[in-house]
Amino acid sequence: MKFLSEYRDGALVLEYMDQLRKTVTRPWTIMEICGGQTHSLVKNGILDMLPKEITMVHGPGCPVCVTPLGIIDEAILLAMRPDVILCSFGDMLRVPGSRRSLLEAKAEGADVRIVYSPLEAVKLARENPDKEVVFFAVGFETTAPANALSLVQADREGLANYSILASHVLVPPAMEAILSDPESRIDAFLAAGHVCTIMGMNEYDPIVEKYKVPVVVTGFEPVDLLQGILMAVRQLEAGEYKLENQYARVVTRAGNSIAQAVMKDVFDVSDRAWRGIGTIPQSGLEVNQRYAAYNARTKFNLAETEVKENPDCISGAIMKGMKKPFDCPMFGTVCKPEHPLGAPMVSSEGACAAYYHYANTLQET
Amino acid sequence: MTSPLTLDCPMPKLDFDVITMGHGSGGLLTQRLLQSGVFDLLKNEHLDQQHDGALLDLSGKVAFSTDSYVISPIFFPGGNIGELAVNGSVNDLSMCGAIPRYLSLAFILEEGLHMEEFWEVLVSIRNASLRAGITIVTGDTKVVEKGKGDKMFINTSGVGMLHPRAAISWQAVKPGDKILVSGNIATHGIAIMSRRKGLEFETTIESDTAPLNHLVKTLLDVVGEDVHFLRDPTRGGVATVMNELASIAKLGIELKQTEFPIDEQVMGACEMLGLDPLYVANEGILLAVVADHAADGILAAMRNDPLGRSARIIGEVGSSHPGQVVLQSAIGGRRVVNYLTGDQLPRIC
Numbered sequence: 001m002k003f004l005s006e007y008r009d010g011a012l013v014l015e016y017m018d019q020l021r022k023t024v025t026r027p028w029t030i031m032e033i034c035g036g037q038t039h040s041l042v043k044n045g046i047l048d049m050l051p052k053e054i055t056m057v058h059g060p061g062c063p064v065c066v067t068p069l070g071i072i073d074e075a076i077l078l079a080m081r082p083d084v085i086l087c088s089f090g091d092m093l094r095v096p097g098s099r100r101s102l103l104e105a106k107a108e109g110a111d112v113r114i115v116y117s118p119l120e121a122v123k124l125a126r127e128n129p130d131k132e133v134v135f136f137a138v139g140f141e142t143t144a145p146a147n148a149l150s151l152v153q154a155d156r157e158g159l160a161n162y163s164i165l166a167s168h169v170l171v172p173p174a175m176e177a178i179l180s181d182p183e184s185r186i187d188a189f190l191a192a193g194h195v196c197t198i199m200g201m202n203e204y205d206p207i208v209e210k211y212k213v214p215v216v217v218t219g220f221e222p223v224d225l226l227q228g229i230l231m232a233v234r235q236l237e238a239g240e241y242k243l244e245n246q247y248a249r250v251v252t253r254a255g256n257s258i259a260q261a262v263m264k265d266v267f268d269v270s271d272r273a274w275r276g277i278g279t280i281p282q283s284g285l286e287v288n289q290r291y292a293a294y295n296a297r298t299k300f301n302l303a304e305t306e307v308k309e310n311p312d313c314i315s316g317a318i319m320k321g322m323k324k325p326f327d328c329p330m331f332g333t334v335c336k337p338e339h340p341l342g343a344p345m346v347s348s349e350g351a352c353a354a355y356y357h358y359a360n361t362l363q364e365t
Numbered sequence: 366m367t368s369p370l371t372l373d374c375p376m377p378k379l380d381f382d383v384i385t386m387g388h389g390s391g392g393l394l395t396q397r398l399l400q401s402g403v404f405d406l407l408k409n410e411h412l413d414q415q416h417d418g419a420l421l422d423l424s425g426k427v428a429f430s431t432d433s434y435v436i437s438p439i440f441f442p443g444g445n446i447g448e449l450a451v452n453g454s455v456n457d458l459s460m461c462g463a464i465p466r467y468l469s470l471a472f473i474l475e476e477g478l479h480m481e482e483f484w485e486v487l488v489s490i491r492n493a494s495l496r497a498g499i500t501i502v503t504g505d506t507k508v509v510e511k512g513k514g515d516k517m518f519i520n521t522s523g524v525g526m527l528h529p530r531a532a533i534s535w536q537a538v539k540p541g542d543k544i545l546v547s548g549n550i551a552t553h554g555i556a557i558m559s560r561r562k563g564l565e566f567e568t569t570i571e572s573d574t575a576p577l578n579h580l581v582k583t584l585l586d587v588v589g590e591d592v593h594f595l596r597d598p599t600r601g602g603v604a605t606v607m608n609e610l611a612s613i614a615k616l617g618i619e620l621k622q623t624e625f626p627i628d629e630q631v632m633g634a635c636e637m638l639g640l641d642p643l644y645v646a647n648e649g650i651l652l653a654v655v656a657d658h659a660a661d662g663i664l665a666a667m668r669n670d671p672l673g674r675s676a677r678i679i680g681e682v683g684s685s686h687p688g689q690v691v692l693q694s695a696i697g698g699r700r701v702v703n704y705l706t707g708d709q710l711p712r713i714c
Contacts, residue, residue, distance in 0.1 A: 045698015358700040
């Protein structure tokens, strides 16, 4: 497929692999931020092909994984109301809340619909004026602009029966939280290409400077990832720390200013709890005062309750890059995708689920 | 392939436009529905008896299979639920190494179903039966209240006679066997998804629903005993069938990503929706595990059949990593291909 197969070219991957082998002299730990990158590394079998000096650790960039249990419970509570149609992206449905998942709520009669775009949820609100349509707005900076736009659209049409339950998180504060942890052992980051498509690169300059850490904005295909890793390793080997852009075919320095404007118009930056990590200051987006009528939390008077996570789960350490899924005794035994104990096992893009699905203990004999 | 409403089977003039509860009552309305159309359309010596069941003359080893069809939407690019219901049971019998002969046909209709839709499905069932060369010998029609069905559910059961050279069983699968797929993967699933409410996208992808019995017969006629295992990878796709085989036979399976035949549009849709084509449903293709020495001949035979033109050898059976399916990725990496937990759900980003 044009513009895709070029970035999955086996020969090119091997060439980068070769250059990487020639460049690397010491052990380095590199974190890829985005779950999509983790998924691609594992799915393509790249982790096992890398030189042994390079350790990839997997960041917190799976929006489904980091959505706190309390918010999932809120969504389920809303979905169970007979007057509510709850809309969500597909992979959020299977995630268990403290008692059940949205999929189970659906089986019990809740009206839960999978949508591909929040604008479909707006359409549902238009078509069902006697129902309250709530969109479960989960995601990083990537999904935030379209979710914001759905409120602008609903407001323009005067759709009083539309609202969103926002669980938006931001990448740079999470990177800072990881870097400022005294146990952090991350030498370089691959920043999430799609987040930077929206936000540009400027937010990462202060992080590079403050923590003296190389950051390479990277795409998602095998060639992208290999090139990103090579760029990071070259900096590390040369003792440099810079912000570089591997994903230049998509990402510009300033990002998408229209998308940024609509986010700014609708959301305020707020403190946010991350499942498995805890509350990170100024790391989330909440619907602002101007659009408060479309905020499901205000509209339905919801109070997020704090739900205790399973103490056996080491997801915090995994998402901060201190541990790997195989380090966890629960991995693949008690904790499986059909029965996840914690964040990284719940969505296919979580590090544990990616390992479980694709790297699951190959039993060679 | 969509079956057009041909001139030889125009919809009869009925004094009702939609299915009502009365059509499933067994009373006068049921009779009128059957007499005015269904029996004429599917006419054969068995149905003409209008008996409670069919009396069949069978001798030798018989394969027997049943399946229910609940697909939504009932009309989709490349076919409809009726065609699927015939091909589905025909294919299940074929995968046992049998030559399908007779089918039963049972409808559960939802009150309010438009008669034109019912008729169109019936015509497709007739055409699919002709294409597969099977006879529908007994049937049933029930109606449920509006909201208690999804327009139409169909169950078909079928019987077929075992091919004299068929020896298909997982026990026959051995290390060294080659794995063949008869055509492009993931086509049917993506065709359906492109029409699901809330997910419509523009493509020209059509379902590949087709009866595989002729293809299977050709293979068995020629190389019978060398075909060790046959399966049509419907729900759960190729990955699920391969996992089932690996776990039951306690053998390892190695697949090569670069060898999978897939339509470019289907691949594009999978990329866009975040779906792995290995898990997407198929209809008109089969997976065959065959003896190594016969693989090239079988591949050539498949490619001679109109339904097997894109056939490929996609992998092989081995004795390492028993119970596991391993895929060699396009870039040379290796990974385990597992069972899915549930349906594949589209990802957030």
